[in-house]
Amino acid sequence: MKKKLVNNPDDVVEEMLAGVVAAEPDRYKKLKDQNVLVRADAPVDKVALVSGGGSGHEPTHGGYVGPGMLDAAVAGDVFTSPTPDAVYEAIKAVDSGNGVFLVIKNYTGDVMNFEMAEDMAEADGIETAHVVVNDDVAVEDSTYTSGRRGVAGTIFVHKIAGALAAQGASLQEVKEIAEKVVANVRTKGMALYPCRVPAADESTFSLEENEMELGIGIHGEPGTERTEVKSADEIVNNLVTDVIEDLPFSANDEVAVIVNGMGGTPLMELYIANRKVNEILGAKNIDIYKTFVGEYMTSLEMAGLSVTLLKLDDELKELLDAPTAVDLLK
Amino acid sequence: MNKTEEVFNKIADKIIDNKQYLTKLDSAIGDGDHGINMARGFSEVKEEFESAEFDSNSAVVKKVAMTLISNVGGASGPLYGTAFLQASKVMEEDLSLKNAVKIGEAVIEGIKMRGKAEQGDKTMLDAIIPAVNALKEDYEAGVELEEALQDCLEAAEEGKESTIPLVAKKGRASYLGERSKGHQDPGATSSYMIIETIIKEII
Numbered sequence: 001m002k003k004k005l006v007n008n009p010d011d012v013v014e015e016m017l018a019g020v021v022a023a024e025p026d027r028y029k030k031l032k033d034q035n036v037l038v039r040a041d042a043p044v045d046k047v048a049l050v051s052g053g054g055s056g057h058e059p060t061h062g063g064y065v066g067p068g069m070l071d072a073a074v075a076g077d078v079f080t081s082p083t084p085d086a087v088y089e090a091i092k093a094v095d096s097g098n099g100v101f102l103v104i105k106n107y108t109g110d111v112m113n114f115e116m117a118e119d120m121a122e123a124d125g126i127e128t129a130h131v132v133v134n135d136d137v138a139v140e141d142s143t144y145t146s147g148r149r150g151v152a153g154t155i156f157v158h159k160i161a162g163a164l165a166a167q168g169a170s171l172q173e174v175k176e177i178a179e180k181v182v183a184n185v186r187t188k189g190m191a192l193y194p195c196r197v198p199a200a201d202e203s204t205f206s207l208e209e210n211e212m213e214l215g216i217g218i219h220g221e222p223g224t225e226r227t228e229v230k231s232a233d234e235i236v237n238n239l240v241t242d243v244i245e246d247l248p249f250s251a252n253d254e255v256a257v258i259v260n261g262m263g264g265t266p267l268m269e270l271y272i273a274n275r276k277v278n279e280i281l282g283a284k285n286i287d288i289y290k291t292f293v294g295e296y297m298t299s300l301e302m303a304g305l306s307v308t309l310l311k312l313d314d315e316l317k318e319l320l321d322a323p324t325a326v327d328l329l330k
Numbered sequence: 331m332n333k334t335e336e337v338f339n340k341i342a343d344k345i346i347d348n349k350q351y352l353t354k355l356d357s358a359i360g361d362g363d364h365g366i367n368m369a370r371g372f373s374e375v376k377e378e379f380e381s382a383e384f385d386s387n388s389a390v391v392k393k394v395a396m397t398l399i400s401n402v403g404g405a406s407g408p409l410y411g412t413a414f415l416q417a418s419k420v421m422e423e424d425l426s427l428k429n430a431v432k433i434g435e436a437v438i439e440g441i442k443m444r445g446k447a448e449q450g451d452k453t454m455l456d457a458i459i460p461a462v463n464a465l466k467e468d469y470e471a472g473v474e475l476e477e478a479l480q481d482c483l484e485a486a487e488e489g490k491e492s493t494i495p496l497v498a499k500k501g502r503a504s505y506l507g508e509r510s511k512g513h514q515d516p517g518a519t520s521s522y523m524i525i526e527t528i529i530k531e532i533i
Contacts, residue, residue: 010370054403077370079361080404108501109405112444116399116408139505146504197362200353204362219361221502222509 009199013055013075020062027066027325035075035082036090037062042071047165047174048094051103051158052087053110054079056197057218059328060297064155068324069162070103078197078300079219081109087117095126099171102130103157103178105150107219129171131178133157135187135308137246138215138224149217152260152297152308153185156320159329163322177319181310186246188239189306191216191223193264195299214238218262218299232269236276239307244284249309251285256320258308259291263298265305270294273305289317296328334387335379337531338394342372344527345520355516359503364406364516371402371410391418405501406517409445409454416440425532427465427475434462445500452498452510454517461486461525479529490514490522 006012013035020037021028028037035055042048044067051061052074061073071094076082091100100121104114111132118128135153161178169177191213194203197220204220207213212235215224230238249255259274261267274293281288289312297306312320324330331339345352345368352365375397384390391414399411416436422429438459447453449460464485468478493515498504503515 076403077367078363080363080367081407083400083403083407085400107405108445109403109408112405112408113403140507146500146502149505197366199366200357200362201350202354202357204357217502217505219502221361221505224505224507224509
Protein backbone atom coordinates (compact mmCIF):
# COMPACT_ATOMS: atom_id res chain seq x y z
CA MET A 1 0.00 0.00 0.00
CA LYS A 2 1.37 3.39 -0.94
CA LYS A 3 1.59 5.88 1.88
CA LYS A 4 -0.82 8.50 0.59
CA LEU A 5 -4.30 9.56 1.64
CA VAL A 6 -5.88 8.19 -1.50
CA ASN A 7 -8.18 5.34 -2.42
CA ASN A 8 -7.89 4.27 -6.06
CA PRO A 9 -5.28 6.57 -7.67
CA ASP A 10 -7.52 6.81 -10.76
CA ASP A 11 -10.24 8.46 -8.67
CA VAL A 12 -8.28 11.18 -6.87
CA VAL A 13 -9.55 14.14 -8.89
CA GLU A 14 -13.20 13.13 -8.83
CA GLU A 15 -13.09 12.34 -5.13
CA MET A 16 -11.34 15.64 -4.38
CA LEU A 17 -13.95 17.66 -6.29
CA ALA A 18 -16.75 15.83 -4.52
CA GLY A 19 -15.14 16.88 -1.23
CA VAL A 20 -14.78 20.48 -2.38
CA VAL A 21 -18.44 20.74 -3.35
CA ALA A 22 -19.49 19.01 -0.10
CA ALA A 23 -17.55 21.62 1.86
CA GLU A 24 -18.99 24.64 0.04
CA PRO A 25 -22.23 23.69 -1.70
CA ASP A 26 -23.38 27.32 -1.91
CA ARG A 27 -20.21 28.34 -3.71
CA TYR A 28 -19.72 25.60 -6.28
CA LYS A 29 -21.52 23.28 -8.58
CA LYS A 30 -19.73 20.47 -10.39
CA LEU A 31 -20.59 19.74 -13.99
CA LYS A 32 -22.10 16.34 -14.55
CA ASP A 33 -19.61 13.90 -16.13
CA GLN A 34 -16.80 16.48 -16.24
CA ASN A 35 -14.24 17.48 -13.63
CA VAL A 36 -15.22 21.13 -13.79
CA LEU A 37 -16.12 23.39 -10.86
CA VAL A 38 -18.43 26.27 -11.74
CA ARG A 39 -19.70 29.22 -9.73
CA ALA A 40 -23.01 28.19 -8.20
CA ASP A 41 -24.76 31.18 -9.79
CA ALA A 42 -23.25 30.75 -13.29
CA PRO A 43 -23.78 31.99 -15.91
CA VAL A 44 -23.44 35.57 -14.70
CA ASP A 45 -24.12 38.49 -17.06
CA LYS A 46 -20.50 39.48 -17.76
CA VAL A 47 -17.40 38.17 -19.52
CA ALA A 48 -16.75 34.78 -17.92
CA LEU A 49 -13.28 33.62 -16.86
CA VAL A 50 -12.23 29.99 -17.19
CA SER A 51 -8.92 28.54 -16.09
CA GLY A 52 -7.69 25.08 -15.40
CA GLY A 53 -4.89 22.64 -15.88
CA GLY A 54 -3.64 19.53 -14.21
CA SER A 55 -4.65 18.79 -10.62
CA GLY A 56 -2.19 18.59 -7.75
CA HIS A 57 -1.77 22.38 -7.50
CA GLU A 58 -4.53 23.02 -4.97
CA PRO A 59 -5.93 25.55 -4.13
CA THR A 60 -5.30 26.16 -7.86
CA HIS A 61 -7.60 26.17 -9.75
CA GLY A 62 -10.91 25.53 -7.99
CA GLY A 63 -9.94 27.71 -5.01
CA TYR A 64 -10.13 30.80 -7.23
CA VAL A 65 -13.68 30.22 -8.44
CA GLY A 66 -16.06 32.83 -7.09
CA PRO A 67 -17.35 36.37 -7.57
CA GLY A 68 -14.52 38.67 -8.61
CA MET A 69 -12.29 35.88 -9.92
CA LEU A 70 -12.94 32.72 -11.99
CA ASP A 71 -16.32 31.49 -13.19
CA ALA A 72 -15.09 27.95 -13.81
CA ALA A 73 -12.02 25.82 -13.14
CA VAL A 74 -11.26 22.72 -15.20
CA ALA A 75 -9.41 20.01 -13.31
CA GLY A 76 -7.31 17.63 -15.38
CA ASP A 77 -5.75 14.53 -13.94
CA VAL A 78 -2.79 15.01 -11.62
CA PHE A 79 -0.23 17.17 -13.48
CA THR A 80 -2.05 16.49 -16.75
CA SER A 81 -3.81 19.06 -18.87
CA PRO A 82 -7.58 18.57 -19.07
CA THR A 83 -9.05 17.39 -22.36
CA PRO A 84 -10.64 19.77 -24.89
CA ASP A 85 -14.11 18.33 -24.12
CA ALA A 86 -13.83 19.28 -20.45
CA VAL A 87 -12.67 22.83 -21.23
CA TYR A 88 -15.43 23.17 -23.84
CA GLU A 89 -18.10 22.10 -21.33
CA ALA A 90 -16.75 24.66 -18.85
CA ILE A 91 -16.96 27.38 -21.50
CA LYS A 92 -20.54 26.46 -22.34
CA ALA A 93 -21.55 26.37 -18.67
CA VAL A 94 -20.38 29.92 -17.90
CA ASP A 95 -21.03 31.78 -21.16
CA SER A 96 -23.73 34.43 -20.72
CA GLY A 97 -23.40 35.73 -24.26
CA ASN A 98 -20.66 38.21 -23.29
CA GLY A 99 -17.79 35.93 -24.27
CA VAL A 100 -15.45 33.69 -22.33
CA PHE A 101 -11.85 34.46 -21.40
CA LEU A 102 -9.41 31.60 -20.81
CA VAL A 103 -6.39 31.88 -18.55
CA ILE A 104 -3.89 29.28 -19.78
CA LYS A 105 -0.57 28.45 -18.19
CA ASN A 106 2.19 27.97 -20.72
CA TYR A 107 2.54 24.20 -21.01
CA THR A 108 2.50 22.42 -24.34
CA GLY A 109 -0.49 20.29 -23.35
CA ASP A 110 -2.53 23.06 -21.74
CA VAL A 111 -2.11 25.36 -24.72
CA MET A 112 -3.08 22.63 -27.22
CA ASN A 113 -6.11 21.38 -25.27
CA PHE A 114 -7.45 24.86 -24.45
CA GLU A 115 -7.02 26.02 -28.05
CA MET A 116 -8.87 22.95 -29.32
CA ALA A 117 -11.67 23.79 -26.86
CA GLU A 118 -11.77 27.36 -28.17
CA ASP A 119 -12.15 26.02 -31.71
CA MET A 120 -15.09 23.89 -30.52
CA ALA A 121 -16.71 26.85 -28.71
CA GLU A 122 -16.27 29.16 -31.66
CA ALA A 123 -17.96 26.61 -33.90
CA ASP A 124 -20.90 26.98 -31.50
CA GLY A 125 -20.88 30.75 -31.85
CA ILE A 126 -19.35 31.45 -28.41
CA GLU A 127 -16.80 34.24 -28.52
CA THR A 128 -13.55 33.39 -26.72
CA ALA A 129 -10.15 34.91 -26.08
CA HIS A 130 -7.19 33.78 -24.01
CA VAL A 131 -3.93 34.76 -22.39
CA VAL A 132 -0.97 32.44 -21.91
CA VAL A 133 0.79 33.05 -18.59
CA ASN A 134 4.56 32.51 -18.59
CA ASP A 135 6.00 34.05 -15.44
CA ASP A 136 8.72 31.52 -14.57
CA VAL A 137 12.13 33.16 -14.99
CA ALA A 138 13.98 29.86 -14.55
CA VAL A 139 13.25 28.84 -18.13
CA GLU A 140 14.96 30.51 -20.99
CA ASP A 141 12.37 32.10 -23.23
CA SER A 142 13.38 31.42 -26.80
CA THR A 143 12.08 29.87 -29.98
CA TYR A 144 14.17 26.80 -29.14
CA THR A 145 12.19 25.95 -26.01
CA SER A 146 8.51 25.62 -25.18
CA GLY A 147 8.96 29.00 -23.51
CA ARG A 148 8.54 29.91 -19.90
CA ARG A 149 6.15 28.04 -17.68
CA GLY A 150 3.10 29.58 -16.09
CA VAL A 151 3.37 29.31 -12.30
CA ALA A 152 2.17 31.22 -9.20
CA GLY A 153 1.97 34.59 -10.98
CA THR A 154 -1.15 33.20 -12.66
CA ILE A 155 -3.06 34.00 -9.45
CA PHE A 156 -2.61 37.72 -10.12
CA VAL A 157 -4.09 37.24 -13.60
CA HIS A 158 -7.14 35.51 -12.09
CA LYS A 159 -7.58 38.33 -9.58
CA ILE A 160 -7.00 41.35 -11.80
CA ALA A 161 -8.72 40.12 -14.97
CA GLY A 162 -11.52 38.71 -12.80
CA ALA A 163 -12.01 42.08 -11.11
CA LEU A 164 -12.20 43.92 -14.45
CA ALA A 165 -14.69 41.38 -15.84
CA ALA A 166 -16.83 41.82 -12.71
CA GLN A 167 -16.97 45.55 -13.45
CA GLY A 168 -18.56 44.82 -16.83
CA ALA A 169 -15.53 45.18 -19.11
CA SER A 170 -15.53 43.72 -22.63
CA LEU A 171 -13.75 40.54 -23.66
CA GLN A 172 -11.08 42.63 -25.40
CA GLU A 173 -10.55 44.80 -22.31
CA VAL A 174 -10.23 41.70 -20.10
CA LYS A 175 -7.67 40.26 -22.51
CA GLU A 176 -5.67 43.50 -22.48
CA ILE A 177 -5.51 43.73 -18.70
CA ALA A 178 -4.53 40.05 -18.47
CA GLU A 179 -1.71 40.67 -20.95
CA LYS A 180 -0.59 43.63 -18.89
CA VAL A 181 -0.35 41.44 -15.79
CA VAL A 182 1.59 38.79 -17.71
CA ALA A 183 4.01 41.45 -18.96
CA ASN A 184 4.70 42.62 -15.39
CA VAL A 185 4.78 39.44 -13.31
CA ARG A 186 7.77 37.19 -12.65
CA THR A 187 8.33 34.10 -10.46
CA LYS A 188 11.09 31.69 -9.49
CA GLY A 189 10.76 28.54 -7.39
CA MET A 190 12.87 25.89 -5.65
CA ALA A 191 12.40 22.50 -4.02
CA LEU A 192 13.88 20.82 -0.94
CA TYR A 193 11.96 17.57 -1.45
CA PRO A 194 10.25 16.32 -4.62
CA CYS A 195 6.70 15.04 -4.89
CA ARG A 196 5.14 11.78 -6.01
CA VAL A 197 2.02 11.58 -8.19
CA PRO A 198 -0.57 9.23 -6.66
CA ALA A 199 -0.50 6.82 -9.62
CA ALA A 200 3.32 6.51 -9.74
CA ASP A 201 5.56 4.31 -7.64
CA GLU A 202 8.39 6.76 -7.34
CA SER A 203 8.99 10.47 -6.87
CA THR A 204 9.32 12.41 -10.09
CA PHE A 205 12.93 13.14 -9.24
CA SER A 206 15.19 12.40 -6.32
CA LEU A 207 17.23 14.65 -4.08
CA GLU A 208 19.86 13.61 -1.57
CA GLU A 209 19.42 14.84 2.01
CA ASN A 210 21.96 17.62 1.39
CA GLU A 211 20.65 18.69 -2.01
CA MET A 212 18.08 21.14 -3.30
CA GLU A 213 16.77 21.98 -6.73
CA LEU A 214 16.53 25.56 -8.02
CA GLY A 215 14.30 26.70 -10.85
CA ILE A 216 11.64 24.03 -10.44
CA GLY A 217 8.20 24.19 -12.00
CA ILE A 218 4.96 23.01 -10.45
CA HIS A 219 4.72 19.52 -11.89
CA GLY A 220 7.42 17.78 -9.97
CA GLU A 221 9.69 18.20 -12.96
CA PRO A 222 13.33 18.68 -12.05
CA GLY A 223 14.66 22.23 -12.00
CA THR A 224 17.44 23.99 -13.82
CA GLU A 225 20.15 23.64 -11.19
CA ARG A 226 20.95 21.30 -8.32
CA THR A 227 23.09 22.49 -5.43
CA GLU A 228 23.85 21.84 -1.79
CA VAL A 229 21.14 22.98 0.58
CA LYS A 230 21.69 26.60 1.61
CA SER A 231 20.19 28.78 4.33
CA ALA A 232 16.73 30.31 3.91
CA ASP A 233 18.26 33.74 3.33
CA GLU A 234 20.63 32.49 0.64
CA ILE A 235 17.84 30.61 -1.12
CA VAL A 236 15.51 33.62 -1.07
CA ASN A 237 18.33 35.84 -2.27
CA ASN A 238 18.84 33.58 -5.29
CA LEU A 239 15.13 33.57 -6.17
CA VAL A 240 14.45 37.27 -5.60
CA THR A 241 17.62 38.40 -7.37
CA ASP A 242 16.73 36.43 -10.51
CA VAL A 243 13.15 37.72 -10.43
CA ILE A 244 14.23 41.35 -9.97
CA GLU A 245 16.86 41.25 -12.70
CA ASP A 246 14.54 39.64 -15.19
CA LEU A 247 11.81 42.27 -15.58
CA PRO A 248 13.78 44.25 -14.34
CA PHE A 249 12.18 45.69 -11.22
CA SER A 250 13.86 48.91 -10.09
CA ALA A 251 13.91 51.48 -7.30
CA ASN A 252 10.57 53.20 -6.60
CA ASP A 253 8.60 50.44 -8.33
CA GLU A 254 5.55 49.34 -6.40
CA VAL A 255 5.04 45.58 -6.26
CA ALA A 256 2.70 42.89 -5.03
CA VAL A 257 4.44 39.80 -3.62
CA ILE A 258 3.46 36.15 -3.38
CA VAL A 259 5.58 33.89 -1.18
CA ASN A 260 4.06 30.59 -2.23
CA GLY A 261 4.51 27.26 -0.49
CA MET A 262 4.82 24.24 -2.81
CA GLY A 263 2.63 22.00 -0.64
CA GLY A 264 4.98 20.55 1.95
CA THR A 265 6.53 23.70 3.40
CA PRO A 266 5.68 24.82 6.94
CA LEU A 267 4.11 28.27 7.12
CA MET A 268 6.88 29.12 9.56
CA GLU A 269 9.46 28.72 6.80
CA LEU A 270 7.37 30.77 4.35
CA TYR A 271 7.31 33.64 6.84
CA ILE A 272 11.05 33.32 7.40
CA ALA A 273 11.43 33.60 3.62
CA ASN A 274 9.07 36.56 3.43
CA ARG A 275 11.14 38.38 6.04
CA LYS A 276 14.12 38.14 3.69
CA VAL A 277 12.06 39.11 0.61
CA ASN A 278 11.00 42.22 2.51
CA GLU A 279 14.59 43.00 3.45
CA ILE A 280 15.96 42.60 -0.09
CA LEU A 281 13.23 44.71 -1.68
CA GLY A 282 13.64 47.35 1.04
CA ALA A 283 17.36 47.58 0.35
CA LYS A 284 16.61 48.19 -3.33
CA ASN A 285 13.91 50.78 -2.57
CA ILE A 286 11.24 48.65 -4.19
CA ASP A 287 7.95 49.41 -2.41
CA ILE A 288 5.81 46.50 -1.32
CA TYR A 289 2.13 47.36 -1.82
CA LYS A 290 0.67 44.01 -0.81
CA THR A 291 2.05 40.64 0.29
CA PHE A 292 0.46 37.20 0.14
CA VAL A 293 2.12 34.41 2.13
CA GLY A 294 0.72 30.89 1.96
CA GLU A 295 -0.16 28.10 -0.44
CA TYR A 296 -1.50 29.44 -3.72
CA MET A 297 -0.13 27.09 -6.35
CA THR A 298 1.31 23.89 -5.02
CA SER A 299 2.95 20.79 -6.42
CA LEU A 300 1.41 18.02 -4.27
CA GLU A 301 3.64 17.47 -1.22
CA MET A 302 6.74 19.10 -2.69
CA ALA A 303 8.68 21.05 -0.07
CA GLY A 304 9.97 24.39 -1.24
CA LEU A 305 8.65 27.75 -2.29
CA SER A 306 8.35 30.26 -5.07
CA VAL A 307 8.55 34.03 -4.97
CA THR A 308 6.43 36.13 -7.33
CA LEU A 309 6.65 39.87 -7.92
CA LEU A 310 4.10 41.91 -9.87
CA LYS A 311 4.92 45.47 -10.85
CA LEU A 312 1.89 47.66 -10.17
CA ASP A 313 0.45 50.90 -11.47
CA ASP A 314 -2.73 52.66 -10.30
CA GLU A 315 -4.98 50.57 -12.54
CA LEU A 316 -3.51 47.26 -11.35
CA LYS A 317 -3.59 48.36 -7.71
CA GLU A 318 -7.26 49.23 -7.90
CA LEU A 319 -8.13 45.87 -9.48
CA LEU A 320 -5.94 43.97 -7.02
CA ASP A 321 -7.87 45.66 -4.21
CA ALA A 322 -11.29 45.17 -5.80
CA PRO A 323 -13.70 43.04 -3.77
CA THR A 324 -13.83 39.28 -4.29
CA ALA A 325 -15.63 36.48 -2.53
CA VAL A 326 -12.48 34.35 -2.81
CA ASP A 327 -10.91 34.32 0.65
CA LEU A 328 -7.41 33.56 -0.61
CA LEU A 329 -7.13 36.92 -2.36
CA LYS A 330 -9.09 39.17 -0.03
CA MET B 331 -13.64 -7.55 -34.62
CA ASN B 332 -11.92 -6.54 -37.86
CA LYS B 333 -8.17 -6.53 -38.46
CA THR B 334 -7.73 -2.83 -37.70
CA GLU B 335 -9.54 -3.22 -34.40
CA GLU B 336 -7.29 -6.17 -33.60
CA VAL B 337 -4.19 -4.08 -34.34
CA PHE B 338 -5.35 -1.29 -32.06
CA ASN B 339 -6.25 -3.78 -29.37
CA LYS B 340 -2.66 -5.04 -29.54
CA ILE B 341 -1.36 -1.47 -29.43
CA ALA B 342 -3.50 -0.86 -26.36
CA ASP B 343 -2.08 -3.97 -24.66
CA LYS B 344 1.47 -2.93 -25.52
CA ILE B 345 0.98 0.58 -24.07
CA ILE B 346 -0.81 -0.70 -20.97
CA ASP B 347 1.93 -3.33 -20.39
CA ASN B 348 4.54 -0.58 -20.66
CA LYS B 349 2.75 1.96 -18.47
CA GLN B 350 5.45 1.94 -15.79
CA TYR B 351 8.34 1.90 -18.28
CA LEU B 352 7.01 4.95 -20.17
CA THR B 353 6.32 6.72 -16.90
CA LYS B 354 9.85 6.01 -15.74
CA LEU B 355 11.31 7.48 -18.94
CA ASP B 356 9.09 10.53 -18.47
CA SER B 357 10.10 10.96 -14.83
CA ALA B 358 13.72 11.37 -15.91
CA ILE B 359 13.07 14.38 -18.11
CA GLY B 360 9.38 15.28 -17.86
CA ASP B 361 6.71 15.02 -15.25
CA GLY B 362 6.34 11.27 -14.98
CA ASP B 363 2.88 10.73 -16.36
CA HIS B 364 3.28 9.65 -19.98
CA GLY B 365 2.63 5.97 -19.34
CA ILE B 366 -0.25 6.69 -17.00
CA ASN B 367 -1.99 9.00 -19.48
CA MET B 368 -1.44 6.80 -22.50
CA ALA B 369 -2.60 3.70 -20.62
CA ARG B 370 -5.74 5.53 -19.52
CA GLY B 371 -6.52 6.52 -23.11
CA PHE B 372 -5.89 3.09 -24.59
CA SER B 373 -7.86 1.33 -21.84
CA GLU B 374 -10.75 3.52 -22.92
CA VAL B 375 -10.11 2.53 -26.57
CA LYS B 376 -10.42 -1.15 -25.62
CA GLU B 377 -13.64 -0.42 -23.80
CA GLU B 378 -15.07 1.50 -26.77
CA PHE B 379 -14.29 -1.44 -29.07
CA GLU B 380 -16.42 -3.74 -26.94
CA SER B 381 -19.62 -1.90 -27.76
CA ALA B 382 -18.90 -0.20 -31.09
CA GLU B 383 -19.44 -1.58 -34.59
CA PHE B 384 -17.40 -0.19 -37.45
CA ASP B 385 -18.14 -0.22 -41.16
CA SER B 386 -14.62 0.72 -42.25
CA ASN B 387 -11.00 0.72 -41.14
CA SER B 388 -10.89 4.49 -41.18
CA ALA B 389 -13.89 4.58 -38.83
CA VAL B 390 -11.90 2.48 -36.36
CA VAL B 391 -8.93 4.85 -36.54
CA LYS B 392 -11.18 7.88 -36.19
CA LYS B 393 -12.77 6.36 -33.09
CA VAL B 394 -9.31 5.78 -31.62
CA ALA B 395 -8.43 9.42 -32.33
CA MET B 396 -11.53 10.86 -30.71
CA THR B 397 -11.19 8.54 -27.70
CA LEU B 398 -7.58 9.62 -27.13
CA ILE B 399 -8.47 13.33 -27.50
CA SER B 400 -11.26 12.95 -24.94
CA ASN B 401 -9.40 10.82 -22.42
CA VAL B 402 -5.64 11.31 -22.43
CA GLY B 403 -5.18 15.02 -21.74
CA GLY B 404 -1.67 16.42 -21.39
CA ALA B 405 0.24 16.91 -24.62
CA SER B 406 -0.03 13.28 -25.75
CA GLY B 407 -3.85 13.38 -26.07
CA PRO B 408 -4.07 16.14 -28.67
CA LEU B 409 -0.90 14.96 -30.45
CA TYR B 410 -1.78 11.28 -30.84
CA GLY B 411 -5.43 12.22 -31.33
CA THR B 412 -4.58 14.58 -34.16
CA ALA B 413 -2.14 12.07 -35.67
CA PHE B 414 -4.77 9.28 -35.84
CA LEU B 415 -7.47 11.70 -36.99
CA GLN B 416 -5.30 12.78 -39.92
CA ALA B 417 -4.48 9.13 -40.66
CA SER B 418 -8.17 8.21 -40.74
CA LYS B 419 -8.82 10.86 -43.37
CA VAL B 420 -6.42 9.42 -45.95
CA MET B 421 -6.64 5.74 -45.07
CA GLU B 422 -7.88 3.38 -47.78
CA GLU B 423 -9.63 0.11 -47.03
CA ASP B 424 -6.95 -2.03 -48.70
CA LEU B 425 -3.43 -1.79 -47.40
CA SER B 426 -0.80 -0.69 -49.91
CA LEU B 427 2.67 0.73 -49.55
CA LYS B 428 1.53 3.80 -51.44
CA ASN B 429 -1.27 4.41 -48.96
CA ALA B 430 1.00 3.69 -45.99
CA VAL B 431 3.30 6.48 -47.17
CA LYS B 432 0.33 8.81 -47.48
CA ILE B 433 -0.89 7.92 -44.00
CA GLY B 434 2.59 8.49 -42.58
CA GLU B 435 2.83 11.91 -44.20
CA ALA B 436 -0.60 12.90 -42.87
CA VAL B 437 0.44 11.81 -39.38
CA ILE B 438 3.61 13.90 -39.50
CA GLU B 439 1.78 16.93 -40.81
CA GLY B 440 -0.88 16.64 -38.07
CA ILE B 441 1.69 16.40 -35.27
CA LYS B 442 3.76 19.27 -36.66
CA MET B 443 0.67 21.46 -36.98
CA ARG B 444 -0.50 20.74 -33.43
CA GLY B 445 2.82 20.56 -31.61
CA LYS B 446 4.92 22.95 -33.69
CA ALA B 447 7.91 20.61 -33.37
CA GLU B 448 10.53 19.55 -35.91
CA GLN B 449 12.77 16.52 -36.25
CA GLY B 450 15.63 16.73 -33.75
CA ASP B 451 13.57 18.45 -31.02
CA LYS B 452 13.57 15.18 -28.98
CA THR B 453 9.91 14.35 -29.52
CA MET B 454 7.74 11.58 -31.00
CA LEU B 455 8.59 12.96 -34.44
CA ASP B 456 12.14 11.64 -34.08
CA ALA B 457 10.77 8.10 -34.28
CA ILE B 458 7.99 8.79 -36.77
CA ILE B 459 9.75 10.89 -39.42
CA PRO B 460 12.60 8.41 -40.12
CA ALA B 461 10.04 5.58 -40.20
CA VAL B 462 7.92 7.37 -42.79
CA ASN B 463 11.00 8.39 -44.78
CA ALA B 464 12.06 4.75 -44.95
CA LEU B 465 8.65 3.76 -46.29
CA LYS B 466 8.77 6.52 -48.85
CA GLU B 467 12.24 5.60 -50.11
CA ASP B 468 11.24 1.96 -50.44
CA TYR B 469 8.03 2.89 -52.23
CA GLU B 470 9.94 5.02 -54.72
CA ALA B 471 12.50 2.23 -55.20
CA GLY B 472 9.73 -0.29 -55.86
CA VAL B 473 10.46 -2.44 -52.79
CA GLU B 474 7.80 -4.98 -51.73
CA LEU B 475 5.46 -4.05 -48.87
CA GLU B 476 6.80 -6.55 -46.35
CA GLU B 477 10.41 -5.55 -46.83
CA ALA B 478 9.48 -1.89 -46.70
CA LEU B 479 7.73 -2.45 -43.38
CA GLN B 480 10.87 -4.14 -42.02
CA ASP B 481 12.93 -1.11 -43.06
CA CYS B 482 10.34 1.18 -41.52
CA LEU B 483 10.54 -0.67 -38.21
CA GLU B 484 14.34 -0.46 -38.14
CA ALA B 485 14.25 3.25 -38.95
CA ALA B 486 11.70 3.88 -36.17
CA GLU B 487 13.89 2.03 -33.68
CA GLU B 488 17.00 3.94 -34.69
CA GLY B 489 14.96 7.14 -34.54
CA LYS B 490 13.77 6.36 -31.04
CA GLU B 491 17.34 5.68 -29.91
CA SER B 492 18.59 8.82 -31.66
CA THR B 493 16.71 10.89 -29.07
CA ILE B 494 19.07 9.82 -26.28
CA PRO B 495 21.83 12.39 -26.91
CA LEU B 496 19.45 15.16 -28.01
CA VAL B 497 18.59 18.29 -26.05
CA ALA B 498 14.80 18.61 -25.74
CA LYS B 499 13.30 21.66 -27.40
CA LYS B 500 9.61 20.99 -26.93
CA GLY B 501 7.38 19.90 -24.07
CA ARG B 502 8.27 19.76 -20.40
CA ALA B 503 11.62 18.10 -21.06
CA SER B 504 12.74 21.35 -22.70
CA TYR B 505 12.85 23.04 -19.28
CA LEU B 506 15.86 20.90 -18.46
CA GLY B 507 17.92 22.16 -21.37
CA GLU B 508 21.28 20.38 -21.46
CA ARG B 509 20.20 18.10 -18.61
CA SER B 510 17.71 16.41 -20.94
CA LYS B 511 20.67 14.81 -22.77
CA GLY B 512 21.30 11.13 -22.12
CA HIS B 513 17.66 10.12 -21.78
CA GLN B 514 15.47 8.44 -24.35
CA ASP B 515 12.38 10.49 -25.16
CA PRO B 516 9.19 8.90 -23.78
CA GLY B 517 7.06 10.20 -26.68
CA ALA B 518 9.44 8.77 -29.27
CA THR B 519 9.36 5.52 -27.30
CA SER B 520 5.56 5.23 -27.28
CA SER B 521 5.49 6.15 -30.97
CA TYR B 522 8.00 3.38 -31.67
CA MET B 523 5.85 0.91 -29.72
CA ILE B 524 2.82 1.83 -31.81
CA ILE B 525 4.72 1.53 -35.10
CA GLU B 526 6.29 -1.75 -33.97
CA THR B 527 2.93 -3.26 -33.04
CA ILE B 528 1.27 -2.20 -36.31
CA ILE B 529 4.08 -3.62 -38.41
CA LYS B 530 4.39 -6.89 -36.48
CA GLU B 531 0.65 -7.41 -36.79
CA ILE B 532 0.72 -6.84 -40.55
CA ILE B 533 3.78 -8.94 -41.38
